[in-house]
Amino acid sequence: xxxxxxxxxxxxxxxxxxxxxxxxxxxxxxxxxxxxxxxxxxxxxxxxxxxxxxxxxxxxxxxxxxxxxxxxxxxxxxxxxxxxxxxxxxxxxxxxxxxxxxxxxxxxxxxxxxxxxxxxxxxxxxxxxxxxxxxxxxxxxxxxxxxxxxxxx
Amino acid sequence: xxxxxxxxxxxxxxxxxxxxxxxxxxxxxxxxxxxxxxxxxxxxxxxxxxxxxxxxxxxxxxxxxxxxxxxxxxxxxxxxxxxxxxxxxxxxxxxxxxxxxxxxxxxxxxxxxxxxxxxxxxxxxxxxxxxxxxxxxxxxxxxxxxxxxxxxxxxxxxxxxxxxxxxxxxxxxxxxxxxxxxxxxxxxxxxxxxxxxxxxxxxxxxxxxxxxxxxxxxxxxxxxxxxxxxxxxxxxxxxxxxxxxxxxxx
Numbered sequence: 001x002x003x004x005x006x007x008x009x010x011x012x013x014x015x016x017x018x019x020x021x022x023x024x025x026x027x028x029x030x031x032x033x034x035x036x037x038x039x040x041x042x043x044x045x046x047x048x049x050x051x052x053x054x055x056x057x058x059x060x061x062x063x064x065x066x067x068x069x070x071x072x073x074x075x076x077x078x079x080x081x082x083x084x085x086x087x088x089x090x091x092x093x094x095x096x097x098x099x100x101x102x103x104x105x106x107x108x109x110x111x112x113x114x115x116x117x118x119x120x121x122x123x124x125x126x127x128x129x130x131x132x133x134x135x136x137x138x139x140x141x142x143x144x145x146x147x148x149x150x151x152x153x
Numbered sequence: 154x155x156x157x158x159x160x161x162x163x164x165x166x167x168x169x170x171x172x173x174x175x176x177x178x179x180x181x182x183x184x185x186x187x188x189x190x191x192x193x194x195x196x197x198x199x200x201x202x203x204x205x206x207x208x209x210x211x212x213x214x215x216x217x218x219x220x221x222x223x224x225x226x227x228x229x230x231x232x233x234x235x236x237x238x239x240x241x242x243x244x245x246x247x248x249x250x251x252x253x254x255x256x257x258x259x260x261x262x263x264x265x266x267x268x269x270x271x272x273x274x275x276x277x278x279x280x281x282x283x284x285x286x287x288x289x290x291x292x293x294x295x296x297x298x299x300x301x302x303x304x305x306x307x308x309x310x311x312x313x314x315x316x317x318x319x320x321x322x323x324x325x326x327x328x329x330x331x332x333x334x335x336x337x338x339x340x341x342x343x344x345x346x347x348x349x350x351x352x353x354x355x356x357x358x359x360x361x362x363x364x365x366x367x368x369x370x371x372x373x374x375x376x377x378x379x380x381x382x383x384x385x386x387x388x389x390x391x392x393x394x395x396x397x398x399x400x401x402x403x
Contacts, residue, residue, distance in 0.1 A: 028259050029203050032251070035267035037303040041310045042317075043325040066379035074372050077381040078177035082184055084379065085261050089190070092258070110199045110258070117190040
């Protein structure tokens with residue numbers, strides 16, 4: 001009982017605080033216990049994720065758009081929800097990026113490795129027998145936040 | 154709405170929501186499989202840093218096979234709880250919900266995961282105290298407070314933004330090129346609905362009106378923004394709000 005009362009007290013205090021960037025990895029994992037209800041507060045920057053294979057030498061932008069609207073989508077949307085999780089991963093990485101100084105540091109981030117997995121999966125859709133690939137993240141279709149090195153399959 | 158009726162509907166709706174979530178995870182199993190983006194081999198060292206339970210413990214909780222087993226068990230627990238809701242089932246569902254969220258490094262779909270956790274916490278409290286009416290009611294209050302604050306605070310934060318007050322935020326989020334005056338009206342509709350939500354606790358008629366509006370609000374969010382899990386997750390909290398209004402009006 002007391003544990004729950006203390007928990008509620010922490011939640012009430014927490015309502016006034018917003019952690020823009022997770023202060024630590026552990027906090028980021030346990031943020032679910034301290035909900036933030038800031039939904040669609042303000043239009044933010046648009047992030048885009050593009051991939052390239054060695055043989056194709058042009059960037060292919062990955063779509064995070066929701067599947068075509070249908071009535072059923074109000075109740076069942078596994079693909080759309082997964083796309084949302086992918087975009088959240090991209091946003092998570094951009095937050096992590098602020099805390100790194102060098103590309104070598106960035107490569108060690110788990111979010112970077114997950115994006116690398118995502119890039120490999122996306123390249124596979126375009127070219128089954130790819131050998132090398134890389135990815136880039138851009139802000140508002142203008143600034144490239146990161147262009148990765150080439151990765152072997 | 155009586156305590157027992159509210160518990161009946163809250164538990165059934167959250168179980169339905171969890172069933173949809175579970176089936177969606179099974180449908181998109183590639184993402185958490187050993188071939189997918191969130192593969193165990195990529196995540197295991199980070200998980201070991203967060204949870205000091207040893208390599209075997211991490212594998213037992215988070216490997217692809219474990220997630221497969223967890224999802225299958227979840228369906229069984231949901232079915233059992235649907236027939237006979239009880240504290241152990243809700244605590245197990247809460248635990249499985251956390252495992253799935255942690256597998257995606259915190260949350261899978263943000264807000265809907267958070268409100269689902271709050272609902273499961275509230276129901277776990279209510280069903281843990283079968284003989285203590287005050288604690289059963291406390292669980293529902295816990296859910297209702299979170300649900301209400303989610304609408305109210307979300308509206309309050311939006312209200313502070315010029316882009317919401319002039320309607321441009323809604324144009325950007327919905328990607329619809331509708332006339333600006335119409336967007337401004339719709340935008341203020343959202344703001345009034347969210348910020349005014351606590352007023353619905355004044356009497357039952359207002360609560361029913363609020364829930365009707367909330368249903369259309371979430372259905373439109375699902376249709377325009379793809380936030381389908383939000384509709385299910387928040388719907389599960391509405392009976393708790395009805396209970397709180399009834400309780401306050403006595």
